[in-house]
Amino acid sequence: MASRVLHLLASAAPPAVDLVDVVWRARADGWNVCVGLTPTAAEWLDDQLPALEGQTGHPVRTKPRGFGGGEVWPRADVTILAPATLNTVNTAAAGLTPNFVTGYLAEAIAKRWPLVVMPCVNSAYATHPAFERGIDVLRGAGVRVLLGEGGYEPNPPGQGDRSKYPWHLVLDAARSLAG
Numbered sequence: 001m002a003s004r005v006l007h008l009l010a011s012a013a014p015p016a017v018d019l020v021d022v023v024w025r026a027r028a029d030g031w032n033v034c035v036g037l038t039p040t041a042a043e044w045l046d047d048q049l050p051a052l053e054g055q056t057g058h059p060v061r062t063k064p065r066g067f068g069g070g071e072v073w074p075r076a077d078v079t080i081l082a083p084a085t086l087n088t089v090n091t092a093a094a095g096l097t098p099n100f101v102t103g104y105l106a107e108a109i110a111k112r113w114p115l116v117v118m119p120c121v122n123s124a125y126a127t128h129p130a131f132e133r134g135i136d137v138l139r140g141a142g143v144r145v146l147l148g149e150g151g152y153e154p155n156p157p158g159q160g161d162r163s164k165y166p167w168h169l170v171l172d173a174a175r176s177l178a179g
């Protein structure tokens with residue numbers, strides 16, 4: 001029985017559609033996995049939600065907890081945000097909470113929970129000043145951000161290949177953060 005708990009959060013960039021495979025890999029690595037999605041990622045994965053819930057044994061979370069609602073997931077040892085879009089990186093860095101994923105990230109960043117973020121943006125988006133500032137904000141808050149050497153390397157616009165998204169790096173980082 002898996003014992004360490006991984007919260008795997010995803011936003012709407014193409015590698016998100018491979019989450020079923022990523023969950024298998026994480027579970028094979030000994031993680032008890034819980035999946036949370038931004039509203040757009042949840043739309044993209046609509047037909048995969050039953051499979052993700054069957055695999056993980058936990059509800060896929062896409063909406064913030066209601067007033068008075070209890071926790072539905074076991075507490076995380078480590079949290080991953082991958083793929084992290086321009087939008088979700090900037091929103092999280094600004095401390096805004098328009099959806100479940102960004103609300104979770106606000107709490108994780110503020111409480112210094114172990115958090116690994118691997119963006120998925122093209123090389124043009126990567127130079128957006130808000131994104132560059134956002135990455136600095138996250139790193140400054142102790143978040144492990146896998147961008148550039150040893151992490152996700154942005155491709156020129158239109159040349160991204162989701163099969164090359166380096167999921168192994170984010171899973172390795174989660175394992176090392178768990179100790």
Ligand SMILES: Cc1cc2nc3c(=O)[nH]c(=O)nc-3n(C[C@H](O)[C@H](O)[C@H](O)COP(=O)(O)O)c2cc1C
Pocket residue numbers: 010011012013014038039040041084085086087088120121122125160
């Ligand atoms: C086919 C497709 C591919 C996209 N790829 C990316 C991407 O790689 N990185 C990114 O930041 N946004 C990408 N977007 C745009 C995001 O999906 C969009 O900004 C969305 O609002 C992000 O919402 P979220 O951050 O709440 O998931 C893509 C959109 C589409 C339709």
